[in-house]
Amino acid sequence: MNTDTATDETTGESESEPEPEAESEPKCGASSGDSNSSSDSDSRSEPSTCGASTGSDSSSRSSAEGSACGASSSGSSSNDTEKSKTREKVGATLEDFDAEPGQLTAVGLGPGHPEGMTERAKTALLEAEHIVGYTTYIELLSAEITDAADDLYDTPMCGEVSRTEEAIDRTLAGNDVAIVGSGDPNVYALAGLALEILESKGATASMVDFEVVPGVPAAQSCGARLGAPLVNDTVSISLSDHLVPMPEIESRLHAAAKESFTITIYNPWSRKRRENFEKCCEILLTHRDSDTPVGIVHGAGREDERVVITELGELEELGESELVDMTTTIVVGNEDTYVWDDRMVTPRGYETKYDY
């Protein structure tokens, strides 16, 4: 079974650039602090940096040409041919658009491969005129979906802030837009950012008929690969301290480990966050036995997918291996979790009430 990468969009989407958001946003950033300076838009118009999709073999993936990351700089809303009506200046607000806004849909792709998508997600993508997303996810879409779209806008390494703003600008310019991501739009993903940016532009969610189409989160995809590790009360924690201070993350890890929550760890490792993983292992071991079962799913759904079930005491050392990186999701069992026949099982408690 294929499952998804568990990578947090907020911190890393690529193995070669473990912290792309933090590092690349300033390079291409339509939404950087100086977005009100109109002269900046020129410096962002090189498509070679991180902006428009190029080299695509899809005929519908063309209108992003010449645009850099985020809102592109040419054209205006009055020039509303199919391909140019999306052109707005960087940092555009509602007042800059003349058109009747289109619809905006945040679509969770689930594990990423077409089989893991819901029928509703597929319908939403088929109905969208524009589909916006990280290149890796756009490339996972079936030809049926990409062929049906008027335009695909993908950024390889640009960060979700500029990409989300691009999606919203296109919506306010009158297009029906789907913004896609793996997993679920509510799990370390773009549903909230879309609403925040809509608000910052003076628009409303109602105005664009904003809809969130849920998807299967990485915790569920990876949990399924591991067996049944998550059937009781559970916690999801991201180790990325890009947007959340590490002391808060540590405090949450303590709280979750003290109680008998199972714990799904997102974004366990990056070159910049090696010590967060070590700290996490240390905290977990202060509350749980070293033989607590831990499931590790690396590169889920990719060619290099690996599923390993180990013990908590081994986790930190495995962090040194290639098994644990930004494409890895880790599921930590609770006191009752056991391993049977290469599966992790967290009993729900039936055995206390039933004989079987």
Place this chain on the structure above:
Amino acid sequence: MNTDTATDETTGESESEPEPEAESEPKCGASSGDSNSSSDSDSRSEPSTCGASTGSDSSSRSSAEGSACGASSSGSSSNDTEKSKTREKVGATLEDFDAEPGQLTAVGLGPGHPEGMTERAKTALLEAEHIVGYTTYIELLSAEITDAADDLYDTPMCGEVSRTEEAIDRTLAGNDVAIVGSGDPNVYALAGLALEILESKGATASMVDFEVVPGVPAAQSCGARLGAPLVNDTVSISLSDHLVPMPEIESRLHAAAKESFTITIYNPWSRKRRENFEKCCEILLTHRDSDTPVGIVHGAGREDERVVITELGELEELGESELVDMTTTIVVGNEDTYVWDDRMVTPRGYETKYDY
């Protein structure tokens, strides 16, 4: 958008019988404590109680006739015609089956309506010879799926223990079986129970090529209806104390509320658990302001679906209304969660790093 009921299968599937598992399992219970007594199988053979599906208009939904809850009592594995090879005595173990075991797949339907199902789930159901599940979910399946199955086995109020045992007996008898539930098989659901019962019968997960097909959990379905309430670290807690002692639940609520987790509450209310909900509200209010946003999704995906966004201080009183029952899922925001344009938004933290 449709979403699912958030009802925990372990505690209740029906509004008219809020605690069906606890109350009805002894009535129909193929897996009750006396399952080793062969004479017991006679007393369980009345199909009228809670067992076989009756009155179905599906031609493929026929072979459960005469069977009660759980493993049926007639026939044997040597009588292996298509419809009778599933007949095994109650409490059967691996040794009672002569056949080469079939495949067993635990399929998460997501929100329940066909649009919320993944393509993989649909494929798994189309490939299954037998589909086993709670009547409500079986009835949500499309005709394409139910027509393709050799047999459907559903129980209206019988409990997942006997139903899961039935699924496993049918698998060990040589059938490819899918056991279905709403949401995800790892979220208060049957993936773990299936493995536990397989083990108790002396079988293994490998032997039946056990697979979990993940689905969209109720937290995600309801989160999508509410906007973006769950984009940061989050906790799922069930208020059902049928299988977990209430002091443990209370302790987890304290721990989650003390930290800035958003909290999805499953199984908030039943006639027998009124006080759990009151206690939950009390605990949350000791750690969070009374104006903390709370989203309530009742009867998601049903005709009586209602979505209400309120404040934590109002929650206990709303518990008195019909809004909060076993079909309700509640999402409690954290300190940063706000309501904008009838949506709940929990910022991921982008606003601390980016201007938009």
